[in-house]
Amino acid sequence: NGNAVGGQRKSCWYEEEIEENLRWCFALNSILHTGASQYQDIQLLDTKPFGKALVIDGKLQSAEIDEFVYHESLVHPPLLSHPNPKTIFIMGGGEGSTAREILRHKTVQKLVMCDIDQEVVEFCKSYLAVNREAFCDPRLELVINDARAELERREELYDVIIGDLADPIEGGPCYQLYTKSFYEFTVKPRLSKGGIFVTQAGPAGIFSHTEVFSCIYNTLRQVFSHVVPYSAHIPSYADTWGWVMASDFPLMLNADELDLRIKLRIKGENRYIDGKTFTSASTLSKAVRNSLDNETHVYTEGNARFIYGHGTAYKHK
Amino acid sequence: NGNAVGGQRKSCWYEEEIEENLRWCFALNSILHTGASQYQDIQLLDTKPFGKALVIDGKLQSAEIDEFVYHESLVHPPLLSHPNPKTIFIMGGGEGSTAREILRHKTVQKLVMCDIDQEVVEFCKSYLAVNREAFCDPRLELVINDARAELERREELYDVIIGDLADPIEGGPCYQLYTKSFYEFTVKPRLSKGGIFVTQAGPAGIFSHTEVFSCIYNTLRQVFSHVVPYSAHIPSYADTWGWVMASDFPLMLNADELDLRIKLRIKGENRYIDGKTFTSASTLSKAVRNSLDNETHVYTEGNARFIYGHGTAYKHK
Amino acid sequence: NGNAVGGQRKSCWYEEEIEENLRWCFALNSILHTGASQYQDIQLLDTKPFGKALVIDGKLQSAEIDEFVYHESLVHPPLLSHPNPKTIFIMGGGEGSTAREILRHKTVQKLVMCDIDQEVVEFCKSYLAVNREAFCDPRLELVINDARAELERREELYDVIIGDLADPIEGGPCYQLYTKSFYEFTVKPRLSKGGIFVTQAGPAGIFSHTEVFSCIYNTLRQVFSHVVPYSAHIPSYADTWGWVMASDFPLMLNADELDLRIKLRIKGENRYIDGKTFTSASTLSKAVRNSLDNETHVYTEGNARFIYGHGTAYKHK
Amino acid sequence: NGNAVGGQRKSCWYEEEIEENLRWCFALNSILHTGASQYQDIQLLDTKPFGKALVIDGKLQSAEIDEFVYHESLVHPPLLSHPNPKTIFIMGGGEGSTAREILRHKTVQKLVMCDIDQEVVEFCKSYLAVNREAFCDPRLELVINDARAELERREELYDVIIGDLADPIEGGPCYQLYTKSFYEFTVKPRLSKGGIFVTQAGPAGIFSHTEVFSCIYNTLRQVFSHVVPYSAHIPSYADTWGWVMASDFPLMLNADELDLRIKLRIKGENRYIDGKTFTSASTLSKAVRNSLDNETHVYTEGNARFIYGHGTAYKHK
Known part of the structure; x- marks a missing residue:
């Protein structure tokens, strides 16, 4: 069709918000597998910069090369x-x-x-x-x-x-x-x-x-x-x-x-x-x-300290 | 591992430069198939907003829903x-x-x-x-x-x-x-x-x-x-x-x-x-x-007019 | 310093989520003015593809060229x-x-x-x-x-x-x-x-x-x-x-x-x-x-129909 | 106008290709100054994650906070x-x-x-x-x-x-x-x-x-x-x-x-x-x-080794 042609090949990207104002994006070869458990979503991606990457609930868990x-x-x-x-x-x-x-x-x-x-x-x-x-x-x-x-x-x-x-x-x-x-x-x-x-x-x-x-x-x-x-x-x-x-x-x-x-x-x-x-x-x-x-803070049951983006309960323990 | 957890699910995107200064991005469900011919690269993507999308050389050819x-x-x-x-x-x-x-x-x-x-x-x-x-x-x-x-x-x-x-x-x-x-x-x-x-x-x-x-x-x-x-x-x-x-x-x-x-x-x-x-x-x-x-311009063999991004020879004719 | 040099000039972008799974991005020349009222955030951007753009609460209101x-x-x-x-x-x-x-x-x-x-x-x-x-x-x-x-x-x-x-x-x-x-x-x-x-x-x-x-x-x-x-x-x-x-x-x-x-x-x-x-x-x-x-739906006080992304009260009326 | 309203405030981003397949993106407060010399383009950005950032030819030189x-x-x-x-x-x-x-x-x-x-x-x-x-x-x-x-x-x-x-x-x-x-x-x-x-x-x-x-x-x-x-x-x-x-x-x-x-x-x-x-x-x-x-490689005049993205002559020396 008419909209054809290019040369721009890196068109698929994995994108993660490391913090609210900071993004980290990997070009993708493919999305190898996706799944879901009662606790979380699971993806195995094939990324160009870091090889196969395990992503759980939209957060990188580990990448093949490092x-x-x-x-x-x-x-x-x-x-x-x-x-x-x-x-x-x-x-x-x-x-x-x-x-x-x-x-x-x-x-x-x-x-x-x-x-x-x-x-x-x-x-x-x-x-x-x-x-x-x-x-x-x-x-x-x-x-x-x-x-x-x-x-x-x-x-x-x-x-x-x-x-x-x-x-x-x-x-x-x-x-x-x-x-x-x-x-x-x-x-x-x-x-x-x-x-x-x-x-x-x-x-x-x-x-x-x-x-x-x-x-x-x-x-x-x-x-x-x-x-x-x-x-x-x-x-x-x-x-x-x-x-x-x-x-x-x-x-x-x-x-x-x-x-x-x-x-x-x-x-x-x-x-x-x-x-x-x-x-x-x-x-x-x-x-x-x-x-x-x-540091004076001590984690107790009623007094946790948190990091960005972790709004959903996560029970991968 | 430690980097876990989120809620941010739309992490894979297809991105196209419609013009040099204009991008159009679709959330991806999956990359269904990729291939290559002597003329061009071919991808079939499953996109969230437009369904299955045929992409040739990084340019959307046609999308299932429209x-x-x-x-x-x-x-x-x-x-x-x-x-x-x-x-x-x-x-x-x-x-x-x-x-x-x-x-x-x-x-x-x-x-x-x-x-x-x-x-x-x-x-x-x-x-x-x-x-x-x-x-x-x-x-x-x-x-x-x-x-x-x-x-x-x-x-x-x-x-x-x-x-x-x-x-x-x-x-x-x-x-x-x-x-x-x-x-x-x-x-x-x-x-x-x-x-x-x-x-x-x-x-x-x-x-x-x-x-x-x-x-x-x-x-x-x-x-x-x-x-x-x-x-x-x-x-x-x-x-x-x-x-x-x-x-x-x-x-x-x-x-x-x-x-x-x-x-x-x-x-x-x-x-x-x-x-x-x-x-x-x-x-x-x-x-x-x-x-x-x-309009006064007439396409002749020696006098073409072009559109953005079409640097590679394309022979899908 | 060491991290220098490039050629990649289109490094600043305005990005809008048109729908949850669809993004529209304009290269930026500059962020001309920002302001805030009791109702909303206001920005005047100078975009490359559409000229000056008025953005309210992260949504494009109108662009100079169209x-x-x-x-x-x-x-x-x-x-x-x-x-x-x-x-x-x-x-x-x-x-x-x-x-x-x-x-x-x-x-x-x-x-x-x-x-x-x-x-x-x-x-x-x-x-x-x-x-x-x-x-x-x-x-x-x-x-x-x-x-x-x-x-x-x-x-x-x-x-x-x-x-x-x-x-x-x-x-x-x-x-x-x-x-x-x-x-x-x-x-x-x-x-x-x-x-x-x-x-x-x-x-x-x-x-x-x-x-x-x-x-x-x-x-x-x-x-x-x-x-x-x-x-x-x-x-x-x-x-x-x-x-x-x-x-x-x-x-x-x-x-x-x-x-x-x-x-x-x-x-x-x-x-x-x-x-x-x-x-x-x-x-x-x-x-x-x-x-x-x-269409059979009629807007009444108790029965509205909505469009994407409009979670915040907006009183620009 | 009609397209109004949101809540999505982080709409302006600085984006850098660290490598060909890897992007690093900072939310922007503003583009403070832009300039150009005979050698390179210069920008001073106000970024949310790293404060003021000096960017030369689309590459981050240094950021205020680190x-x-x-x-x-x-x-x-x-x-x-x-x-x-x-x-x-x-x-x-x-x-x-x-x-x-x-x-x-x-x-x-x-x-x-x-x-x-x-x-x-x-x-x-x-x-x-x-x-x-x-x-x-x-x-x-x-x-x-x-x-x-x-x-x-x-x-x-x-x-x-x-x-x-x-x-x-x-x-x-x-x-x-x-x-x-x-x-x-x-x-x-x-x-x-x-x-x-x-x-x-x-x-x-x-x-x-x-x-x-x-x-x-x-x-x-x-x-x-x-x-x-x-x-x-x-x-x-x-x-x-x-x-x-x-x-x-x-x-x-x-x-x-x-x-x-x-x-x-x-x-x-x-x-x-x-x-x-x-x-x-x-x-x-x-x-x-x-x-x-x-390592056995030695830099000599006729035998350099290079890093990504540095296609343009850079003379900031």
């Missing part, structure tokens, strides 16, 4: 800081990448992954080839349940408990898994001697760290005697991201020793984390350090 | 103005919708559709269910060839010849099918007595009609003694579109007689064209009428 | 259909363009323009040079008030009453100025013998006319014995727009007589409206005609 | 590593922020800033209030010239030479200021004993560091015996950025000593750089470290 930065940062520092991590519990993590990184550790004998959303888990199992092996590993016990209920139900102890959850959000149930009382009365009792807790902790950029990172840090400081915040820039998130490790036992953070343990304990080669990388990641910049030192 | 406005306007006025149209020739039209509308006319005995791009034709045959029946009609003869070469090769005459081509474009071969010499020495000799030529004629809005519509009109005026321009607003094009009918015989345009012929000759019900609609469509507004009356 | 289509269509058909229009009342119209077109009619002796938003009026007076003369015309009486209250307060009669208001909107007071009871008990009693009412009537495209156009038409049909709907494509609105004229006296619509009256009564030359243009504009296409004929 | 990260990182590490920096030369830097940070050092007695584009300098002098004081400092000598010509013309030596230039770009002259021969024969001869050279070095993210950062590092390694790369995430750039320091004398990088020198030498308080921040910034992550170690 998810390793997030998942290695979440998993390896706590497992390497522990002298001999055998039993692990993941709250959330339905994508499977956190399990994949954990199962690379030869010390691990048992891994419980507890995600509330069966459809997300099935979707990722079906479509994320990179995690297929992990989902089949006999050490993995997959449970569909609320992470809090599951932890309270269980009697066994874990060497490492990992929070791979959505950020604390207004009106959503997830912030309950970031509160002082949850850490104190649910998580800590389930840690074995020398046990370590780690959680993703939201954006940790020069400005964005005040959204939730500093509060998560400060809340954990109320409950554990050793607390280590760290961060890394993740290109597809257009921000630096944060994690916090916590324990009542001293955390082993020496770069050379970390490198040694990586060599001894982890199958295959890390793409992101090594001793020096962790040294850099856990040495926060002046402004972030000062904010964290001066 | 392609009937374009195709009924292209086909029915010339066929209804003719006393008894039996043989028809389409230059271009690979999408199949033009053929579909022609084949609804009970008078039609033979239809030649000549498109240069086999892959576009195959793509549309496979994916555009609405035209499947037309592609199977025994009256249809489908030819893959350059329309000019095909018309010159053939000796038979046609009651109606239809130009369903891309607009005249810089550096592309299509403008040759809009020139005075082509109309005079290729098209006119292939029209039977009482024969009518019609062509899509580009944007015909209050400003955009000066891009090519007025020139196509003026060029046809040099060759035929009766020339009728008309236009209609097509929502998915974000513009009013134009067509021009031409003949060396008087064209029958009476609204009541058109309505009568529609009833007698066309199977099924038109969604757009009837007598009054055509009366309105062929009564141009003051500004457009004045431009057309005063 | 506002004449809207304002000539709103004003000239009713004034020309009237044998001798001397007194006119505008509900809304704070931009000044409607007044400008009215004041071109030599017959007009008195014009009341009643807009509720003083800031919008002041903003347009200051920044829209094209209407400056109109705002200074001694025949103009400018009133800041609710149009309904003002009409009810006044005792004089008007030859033409013009509704230049926002569309009927959910939760907003403007729909009250589109109801049967308002037309019957407020507007009609203020029309002189032979008096004509006209209102803008929202989008009137092949699909969009069902949003409000058909209902406004049907509502007026309950109150007046002669009702004439008409429409025109306005490029900057990316749609065809509608208006409805109504009277208890026959409306003069003959194209030649309209042309004669234009010559006799209007100073300067119309850019859009003449006899043939109006004939075309008032001859609706088949689908729209059928919808209007079959 | 330019301190870039400029403190460029200036303070080399000046603090030097025992007593008195004379400084900036190549480029027309914005004035680099000069502002340098002039905070009490040791500095003379600062030459050499930018080729007088209009950019005048524009920034007029509109960037934050640098007004720096532009008036009697220690500043502002020269409009090509940086290479100026360095070659001068006979005096500098304690620190700073490259605040655009990235090496295809077809542009700036890559000449990143070549081995320029460093060897123009820069090094102008450094005093113990002198330090530093340059911005383009994107340094987990993937983007291979565009130019690793090559700049490797090129400097051919010329200087001590070379220190470092990086920091800059939110408005949507990436981690890199710098490289180089000297033929050992560089002082001890965190405590850096903190001490900051206290003794710098007026006011740094917002970004302190000892620990620099330790983290100069400890690169595993992937980046490996790339830098294995």
Whole structure:
């Protein structure tokens, strides 16, 4: 027909409002799969700049080319800081990448992954080839349940408990898994001697760290005697991201020793984390350090702090 | 993971630069199919506002919900103005919708559709269910060839010849099918007595009609003694579109007689064209009428006029 | 600094969501002025494709290059259909363009323009040079008030009453100025013998006319014995727009007589409206005609119909 | 008029193509100033997420809220590593922020800033209030010239030479200021004993560091015996950025000593750089470290490597 012709090929775009006034847009090759659970909408996109991207409720969860930065940062520092991590519990993590990184550790004998959303888990199992092996590993016990209920139900102890959850959000149930009382009365009792807790902790950029990172840090400081915040820039998130490790036992953070343990304990080669990388990641910049030192807010059941765009209840926990 | 949650669902968009400074964006449900021929890139998108959309080289060709406005306007006025149209020739039209509308006319005995791009034709045959029946009609003869070469090769005459081509474009071969010499020495000799030529004629809005519509009109005026321009607003094009009918015989345009012929000759019900609609469509507004009356430019081989964005050669003819 | 250099100059854009799934974007030269009243936000933008654009609450009101289509269509058909229009009342119209077109009619002796938003009026007076003369015309009486209250307060009669208001909107007071009871008990009693009412009537495209156009038409049909709907494509609105004229006296619509009256009564030359243009504009296409004929909805105080995006109360009346 | 009303306020956006398939968009408050020099287009925008933003040729140069990260990182590490920096030369830097940070050092007695584009300098002098004081400092000598010509013309030596230039770009002259021969024969001869050279070095993210950062590092390694790369995430750039320091004398990088020198030498308080921040910034992550170690490319006059979008000659040097 008449309206024909061009040359302008990049006509399909994924667009995300990172904040109300800030957009981040990826050219699309295709929309691979779409689905919906009772909790959320799920999409698998094939993007030009970042490869396959998992999008839940219109928010990028992870992108093929740089998810390793997030998942290695979440998993390896706590497992390497522990002298001999055998039993692990993941709250959330339905994508499977956190399990994949954990199962690379030869010390691990048992891994419980507890995600509330069966459809997300099935979707990722079906479509994320990179995690297929992990989902089949006999050490993995997959449970569909609320992470809090599951932890309270269980009697066994874990060497490492990992929070791979959505950020604390207004009106959503997830912030309950970031509160002082949850850490104190649910998580800590389930840690074995020398046990370590780690959680993703939201954006940790020069400005964005005040959204939730500093509060998560400060809340954990109320409950554990050793607390280590760290961060890394993740290109597809257009921000630096944060994690916090916590324990009542001293955390082993020496770069050379970390490198040694990586060599001894982890199958295959890390793409992101090594001793020096962790040294850099856990040495926060002046402004972030000062904010964290001066943070007074503590997450409690009745007193959450929120980040942008999280109006809908999100129960991917 | 942490970046989760939202509520912002319209995250995938098709975006087209209608002009250099003007964009038109549709929310996407999915990217149904993508393909490429030696001439052009082809996409079938499922858009939220306009349904399935055929996009060639990053330019919308036709959208499911309003392609009937374009195709009924292209086909029915010339066929209804003719006393008894039996043989028809389409230059271009690979999408199949033009053929579909022609084949609804009970008078039609033979239809030649000549498109240069086999892959576009195959793509549309496979994916555009609405035209499947037309592609199977025994009256249809489908030819893959350059329309000019095909018309010159053939000796038979046609009651109606239809130009369903891309607009005249810089550096592309299509403008040759809009020139005075082509109309005079290729098209006119292939029209039977009482024969009518019609062509899509580009944007015909209050400003955009000066891009090519007025020139196509003026060029046809040099060759035929009766020339009728008309236009209609097509929502998915974000513009009013134009067509021009031409003949060396008087064209029958009476609204009541058109309505009568529609009833007698066309199977099924038109969604757009009837007598009054055509009366309105062929009564141009003051500004457009004045431009057309005063247009002096004539398309010749060495002197084309172009519209935006058409830098790549386009041979869908 | 390092991030330098490009060639990509069209970096600033105005973006409007025409519908939830449809965006319309203009490259920007500059943001000329911004303001706010108690009712709404006001912006004057300098856009590349459409010149200066007045935007209220994020919605384009009118654009320099094609506002004449809207304002000539709103004003000239009713004034020309009237044998001798001397007194006119505008509900809304704070931009000044409607007044400008009215004041071109030599017959007009008195014009009341009643807009509720003083800031919008002041903003347009200051920044829209094209209407400056109109705002200074001694025949103009400018009133800041609710149009309904003002009409009810006044005792004089008007030859033409013009509704230049926002569309009927959910939760907003403007729909009250589109109801049967308002037309019957407020507007009609203020029309002189032979008096004509006209209102803008929202989008009137092949699909969009069902949003409000058909209902406004049907509502007026309950109150007046002669009702004439008409429409025109306005490029900057990316749609065809509608208006409805109504009277208890026959409306003069003959194209030649309209042309004669234009010559006799209007100073300067119309850019859009003449006899043939109006004939075309008032001859609706088949689908729209059928919808209007079959529309049964009538606007009443308790039963409005709405169009997209109009969640905020809007009192620009 | 009819098209009114909304609630959608974020209608004006700045949009930048960071890469061909990646866009970064800021909501706009206003377009403060626009200008053009013989070399480039200049805009000062007021953005919602990042404050005032200087845009040159459609590329963000620096944003009000985080330019301190870039400029403190460029200036303070080399000046603090030097025992007593008195004379400084900036190549480029027309914005004035680099000069502002340098002039905070009490040791500095003379600062030459050499930018080729007088209009950019005048524009920034007029509109960037934050640098007004720096532009008036009697220690500043502002020269409009090509940086290479100026360095070659001068006979005096500098304690620190700073490259605040655009990235090496295809077809542009700036890559000449990143070549081995320029460093060897123009820069090094102008450094005093113990002198330090530093340059911005383009994107340094987990993937983007291979565009130019690793090559700049490797090129400097051919010329200087001590070379220190470092990086920091800059939110408005949507990436981690890199710098490289180089000297033929050992560089002082001890965190405590850096903190001490900051206290003794710098007026006011740094917002970004302190000892620990620099330790983290100069400890690169595993992937980046490996790339830098294995980089073999050396910039020479005839063999540049380029980054996206830099098609136009850029001479802001």
